[in-house]
Amino acid sequence: MAKPDSVHDECPSLAKEGQVIETDPPHVPLTEEDSKRICRKTDRTILVILIWVYFLQILDKTVLGYGATFGLQTDTHLTGNQYSLIGSIAPIAQLAWQPFSSYLIVKVPHKVLMPALCLGWGIAQSCLAACHNFQELMAARFFLGLFEAGCLPLFGVITSQWYRRAEQPxxxxxxxxxxxxxxxxxxxLSYGLAHIKSDLLQSWQIIFLFVxxxxxxxxxxVYWRMDNDISTARFLTEEEKLQGMERLRANQTGTGNTEFKFSHVLEAALEPKTYLWIGMAMLLNIGASVTNTFGPLILGGLGYDKYTTSLLTMPFGALQSIMIMLASYLAHTARVKGVILSAFMLPVVAGLAVLYAVPRNDSANGALLAGYYLLAFLFGGNPLVVTWIVGNTAGSTKKSVAMSLFNAASSAGNIVGPLLFSAKDAPDYHPGLRACLGIFSAMVAIVLVQWANLWFLNKQQARRRVRNGKSAQIVDHSMQSNFHGIEETGEEAETGHQVTHAGAHVAEDLTDRENDEFVYIY
Incomplete structure (x- = not known):
């Protein structure tokens, strides 16, 4: 039989960009070396874009705290809790926009959606430099949050559509x-830009305008470099597109679908694991919003000047990155996300206890600074939760809804977090710190409940397979460090025992509950 000239000849459903894949692509030969090569090419294109755009989103969000350090509150005549409200309005907009985000992520090509969101929040951030009062700042921050609303769920979905589950953390x-x-x-940037002398712009205006x-x-x-999915990736050859689909067959979480299915929405709404993830996201981001919005102010309350305060946040940022990579590496190698996530919350509780218990005086600044830096451990939590969600949710619409609900809960946490810290409580902020202590203690309990829930769901899946005439045991290649192809003959041909190989429904857009071969990871 003649070899097909292209991926389109062998798999017609991949012929047009954005077209729904209705049938599974055929099995194609794929070695570990092929898999690594395609992964590296994906990293150089897709991952680089994700890193840069997410960096910009966090940068635009973070500079509000530095604006406060360099005179934002005084120059715009903010009083009472107005600064807290400005910190909360962006996540309020994100929370309100999440139902639309989940729809847009499914219906709008990612190549179009990502740069559109990026442009929108960039314009909103620039407009902050032109604000002179509370009302104008609220309006600009509202639109900043509106355009940022789809960023995290979109990035979670994109990662799940381009990488194996073992590669995702x-x-x-x-x-x-x-x-x-x-x-x-x-x-x-704040330290450097704040030294610019200008008769027209204040230091905080220069910072906002630049970023x-x-x-x-x-x-x-981003629009020029981004691709929508594997089947239309310009950086892959025709053969590599089929091999890329083969690489992800065992994920069983889909590679993209443009049909918005309300049955997926209903399934996500009825599952306990959805609400457990919502709880984790909200509790984690109450703490994260505290460090982003009030971190510089808390450091300033330790007696440092505004320039030293800016510099002291740099080690905290380095610790954030270290903790994120460490938590994800441990989850990748040990594959027990629940235990690792719980363990990372314990130093956060310790840090909050130090900030709460140690009195504010010059002799205690070292201990207080150490307590503040311990809060960096909480940033190892969100990527683990995102990995949990995208690895345990199948079906394009369901995955989009689950990630949008995660972002909505994160937004709710970002709303609540700043409101726990009132200006009248400065510089100790004891009521807010006390509330956060209880929040992170509850976080550990929720993580352990979700871990037990996923274990139970796997047992339930095994019983379903037996009822459907399959083996209770299943080989999940998606979580193996090295790529293993799913052979047509199956392992049972060699051993004489029936073994089910996960990955038969890569293109059917089934949810994890509809597919009895789906394996939950915990």
Missing amino acids: LRIAAWYGTNGLATIVAAA GLVTIVSAPI
């Missing part, structure tokens, strides 16, 4: 880890 850590890098860069313009310039570059 480190890739998610790579782009989410820019939280720490953005903190370092924001501190360095906003960098984001705006990046949008057309």
Whole structure:
């Protein structure tokens, strides 16, 4: 039989960009070397874009705290809790926009959606430099949050569509880890830009304008470099596109579908694991918003001047990145995300206890600074939760909804976090710190409940397979460090025992509950 000339000849459903894949692509030969080559090419194109755009999103969000350090509150005549409200309005917009985000992520090509969002929040960030009062700042921050609303769920979905489940933790850590890098860069930029003397612009206006313009310039570059999915990837050859589909067969979480299915929405809404992830996201991001919005102010309350305060946040940013990569590496190697996530919350509780218990005086500044730096461990949590969600959710619509709900819960946490810390409680902030202590203690309990829930779901899946005439045992190649092809003959031909290989439904857009061969990871 003649060899097909292209991927389109062998698999017609891949012929047009954005077309729904209705049938599974055929099995094609794929070695470990092929898999690594395709992964490296994906890293050089898709992962680089994800890292840069997510870095810009965090940078634009983070500089608000540095604006406060360099006179934002005084120059715009903010009083009472107005600064806290400005910190909360962006996540309020994100929370309100999530139902639309989940729809747009499914319906709009990622090549179009990502640069459009990037351009929108870049313009909003630049407009912050033109604000002179509370009302104008609220409006600009609202639109900043609106355009940023789809960023995290979109990135989670993209990662799940381009990488094997075993590869996802480190890739998610790579782009989410820019939280720490953005903190370092924001501190360095603020320190440098604040020394610019201008008769027209204040220091905080220069900071906002600079980072906003960098984001705006990046949008057309993202559009030029981004691809929608594996079947239309310009950086892959025709043969590599089929091999790329083969690489992801065992994921069983789909490689993209443009049909928005309300049955997926209903399934996500009825599952306990959805609400456990919502709880984790909200609790984690209450703490994260505290460090982003009030971190510089807390450091300033330790007696440092505004320039030293900016520089002292740089080690904190480095610790964020280290903790994100460390947590994801441990999850990648040990593959027990629940235990690792719980363990990373314990130093956070310790850090909060130090900030709460140690009195504010010059002799205690070292201990207080150490307590603040311990809060960096909480940033190892979000990428693990994102990995949990995208690795345990199948079906394009369901995955989009699950990630949007995660982002909505994160937004809710970002709303609540700043409101726990009132200006009248400065510099100790005891009521807010006390609340955070309880929050992170509850976080550990929720993680352990989710771990037990996923273990139970796997047992339930095994019973379903037996009822359907399959083996209870299943080989999940997606979590193996090295690529293993799913052979047509199956392992049972060699051993005489029936073995089910996960990966028969790569293109059917089944949810994890619809597919009895789906294996949950915990």
